[in-house]
Amino acid sequence: MTETYVSYAHDAGIARITLVDGDRGNPIHPASVAQLFDAVRSAGRDGARVIVLAAEGRFFSVGGDLAAFETAENPADFIDDLAEALHRVVGELVRSEAIVVTVVQGTAAGAGFPLAAVGDVVIAADNVKFSLAYTKVGLSPDGGSSLLVNTLGLHRTLRLAILGDLLTAQEAYDAGLVARLVPAAELADTVEQVVGVLAAGSASANGAAKRLLREVAVPAPELALRKETLSIRNQAGSPDGIEGVAAFVGKRAAQFNQG
Numbered sequence: 001m002t003e004t005y006v007s008y009a010h011d012a013g014i015a016r017i018t019l020v021d022g023d024r025g026n027p028i029h030p031a032s033v034a035q036l037f038d039a040v041r042s043a044g045r046d047g048a049r050v051i052v053l054a055a056e057g058r059f060f061s062v063g064g065d066l067a068a069f070e071t072a073e074n075p076a077d078f079i080d081d082l083a084e085a086l087h088r089v090v091g092e093l094v095r096s097e098a099i100v101v102t103v104v105q106g107t108a109a110g111a112g113f114p115l116a117a118v119g120d121v122v123i124a125a126d127n128v129k130f131s132l133a134y135t136k137v138g139l140s141p142d143g144g145s146s147l148l149v150n151t152l153g154l155h156r157t158l159r160l161a162i163l164g165d166l167l168t169a170q171e172a173y174d175a176g177l178v179a180r181l182v183p184a185a186e187l188a189d190t191v192e193q194v195v196g197v198l199a200a201g202s203a204s205a206n207g208a209a210k211r212l213l214r215e216v217a218v219p220a221p222e223l224a225l226r227k228e229t230l231s232i233r234n235q236a237g238s239p240d241g242i243e244g245v246a247a248f249v250g251k252r253a254a255q256f257n258q259g
Contacts, residue, residue: 022057063110
């Protein structure tokens with residue numbers, strides 16, 4: 001029997017996509033991304049006006065399943081395929097006429113960060129931490145991380161990517177990434193309030209506004225995503241990428257190439 005990593009439900013124009021591997025932190029791997037893509041496509045076929053992307057458990061997503069990276073026969077090919085699959089999901093959500101609401105709790109790390117940020121409206125608990133963390137394991141950012149520059153600014157995003165700093169929920173709200181910042185206990189009620197406003201509004205007007213504003217911010221998102229794929233593929237096959245992933249899985253400090 002196939003394990004379920006993503007659930008999907010649609011009712012009255014609202015598509016609810018939920019990451020349901022909460023016990024493991026909703027890691028990103030080929031099976032979970034395939035199910036996520038199917039769910040996003042289902043939302044399109046169902047004519048959803050609003051897509052709610054949420055997650056069960058303590059975390060929104062801990063990011064890529066690095067243990068699977070390490071055991072892959074060819075890490076570069078494995079990560080290339082996974083990044084391309086994830087980028088198809090991101091591209092579908094960015095281009096969708098539906099308004100995407102992402103609901104974030106706990107931590108959104110690695111590819112979980114840009115997946116949370118793909119929402120047109122991001123709702124977060126006030127204890128959330130966002131982390132890119134790719135370079136700590138010898139990899140370069142993917143999942144739409146480069147699109148964060150449009151919201152957070154170049155140097156803040158560089159700091160997150162290179163120094164590995166955490167972005168707090170308050171900082172994300174102050175930067176404009178998070179639209180609603182609430183105590184964790186109020187997260188579900190706030191989501192329903194926002195979804196209700198969107199559902200009662202003009203789907204065509206909201207979709208047009210989304211399209212116009214996103215096209216100005218990022219005229220060619222697919223190009224940015226493709227560059228991310230090529231970069232992380234290159235890093236995954238490099239000595240630093242192999243060492244970084246192995247060190248993380250082995251719970252030891254990485255010894256990167258200093259030459």
